Amino acid sequence: MLNFFSSAFFSIAIIILLVFSLIVFLFYRFQDNLIFRPYKKLERTPADIDLVFKNLKIKTHDSNTVHAWYIERKNPKGVVLFCHGNAGNISNRLDRIEILRKNSYSILIFDYRGYGESEGKPTENGLYDDALSCYQYMVRNLKIKPEEIILWGCSLGGSIASYVASQKKCRFLILESSFTSLSSLANKLYPFLPVKTLLKYSFNTQKHVESCDVPILLFHSPDDDLVPFSMGRRLFESAPGPKEFLSIKGSHNDSFYLSRFEILDSLEDFNKRFK
Numbered sequence: 001m002l003n004f005f006s007s008a009f010f011s012i013a014i015i016i017l018l019v020f021s022l023i024v025f026l027f028y029r030f031q032d033n034l035i036f037r038p039y040k041k042l043e044r045t046p047a048d049i050d051l052v053f054k055n056l057k058i059k060t061h062d063s064n065t066v067h068a069w070y071i072e073r074k075n076p077k078g079v080v081l082f083c084h085g086n087a088g089n090i091s092n093r094l095d096r097i098e099i100l101r102k103n104s105y106s107i108l109i110f111d112y113r114g115y116g117e118s119e120g121k122p123t124e125n126g127l128y129d130d131a132l133s134c135y136q137y138m139v140r141n142l143k144i145k146p147e148e149i150i151l152w153g154c155s156l157g158g159s160i161a162s163y164v165a166s167q168k169k170c171r172f173l174i175l176e177s178s179f180t181s182l183s184s185l186a187n188k189l190y191p192f193l194p195v196k197t198l199l200k201y202s203f204n205t206q207k208h209v210e211s212c213d214v215p216i217l218l219f220h221s222p223d224d225d226l227v228p229f230s231m232g233r234r235l236f237e238s239a240p241g242p243k244e245f246l247s248i249k250g251s252h253n254d255s256f257y258l259s260r261f262e263i264l265d266s267l268e269d270f271n272k273r274f275k
Contacts, residue, residue, distance in 0.1 A: 024198065027190070027195075027198055031198070031200060032122070035086060036086055036112075037086055037087040037088070038087075038088075038111075038116070039088045039089050039092075039115070039116070040089070040115075040116060040117075041089075042090070042091040042116055043091045043092070044091050044094055045069070045091065046069055046097060048094070049097075051097070051101060052071070053069045053071045053072075054069070055067075055069060056068040056070055056108075056137070058110065058133055058134055059133065060126075060133040061132070061133055062126070064118075064119050064130070065118065065119045065120075066111060066112070066113060066118040066130045067090075067111050067118045068090075068108055068109065068134060068137075069109055069110075071097055071106060071108075071109075072106045073101055073104055073106045075104075076105055076106040076148075077103070077268075077271055077275075078105055078106075078148055078149070078171060078271055078275070079106040079108065079138065079144050079150065080108070080150045081108050081131070081134060081150070081152065081161070081164075082096075082107055082109040082152045082154075082157070083131055083152065083153040083154070083158070083160040083161040084154055084155075085154050085155035085157055086155065086156040089115045090110065090115075093109060095257065096256060099260055099264070103264055103267075105150075108134060108138055108142075110131075110134045112126070112130050113126050113127070113130055123201070124200075124202065124203060128160060128164075130160075131160045131163070131164050132167065132168070135149070135151075135164055146168065146170055147169065147171055148171060149169075149170045149171060150172060150173075150271070151165050151170045151172075151173045151174065152173075153175055154176040154178070155176070155178060156178075156179075157178075158175040158176065158179070158205050158235075159178065159179070159181075159182075159203040159205040159208065161174070162178075162205050162208035162209050162212060163208045165208070165212045166208045166209075166212050169214075170214055171215075171274055171275070172215040172216065172271075172274050173215070173216045173217070174217045174267070175209075175217075175232075176218075176220075176256065177220055177232070177252055178235060179205060179227045179231045180204075180206040180235060180238075181203060181206055181207070182199060182201055182203040182204075183196045183202065185231070186199060206234065206235060206238050209235050210239075210240065212241065214241060215241055215242040215273075216236075216239045216243045216244075217244050217246070217267070217270045218232055218239075218243070218246065219232075219248050219259070219263055219266070220232025220233070220246075220247065221248045221249055221250050221251070221252075221255040221259070223249060223250060223251055224251060224252045224255065225251045225252050226251075227252060232245070233245070244266065244270055246262065246263065246266045
């Protein structure tokens, strides 16, 4: 009888180990599909909401081509370089573009490689290159002064915008619903997996923030259902320079719209301080 139970226990342990190993393999093999969720088709353009825009194809340092829209405002309060989150494409951000344009900001919004009409396949270094190339296009081709540029990153885009801010001059950096690092977020989402060992990418926003010498404005909701509010607070505490934190309302994907008036008021005050 004892041998039977020992054999059964051993068999169950082997099955559990095999299942766990399969889960680990699948996570490692398909992590790009979890991290990057591009949508190729552009549903709308700024013209659909009666905005005049420039349709841009920007060459990156590694000879890739990314697609961007530049929506210009005469005598703008600032020029926003917007880095969106990990899903969809720029056509899903038209409401945000319209709100910022109505509040006297010019906006350059671009799709990462592999998203929308941008070429290539997304990788961490590739996304950094895309954002840096857009920044340099703004300065060199659009003749926008670095002190006019407001770097704005939402969710995954926060890691990308903060990277650019650690490398280039700008008026200030905005982090909206951003995580401290990809491994920290993955630990929250998959606590049963050795994610630090498995992840190919770091997206270490906190490290970028610690290297920034520009003012930083942070927005995060306590009701965020994806990125913990505590991560937003940790990013705020890591920022070495002038900074401000606004607690907003709503879930991860609707907090900007639900808190747009508070966000715009905070943006207005912060912009006046550092213009």
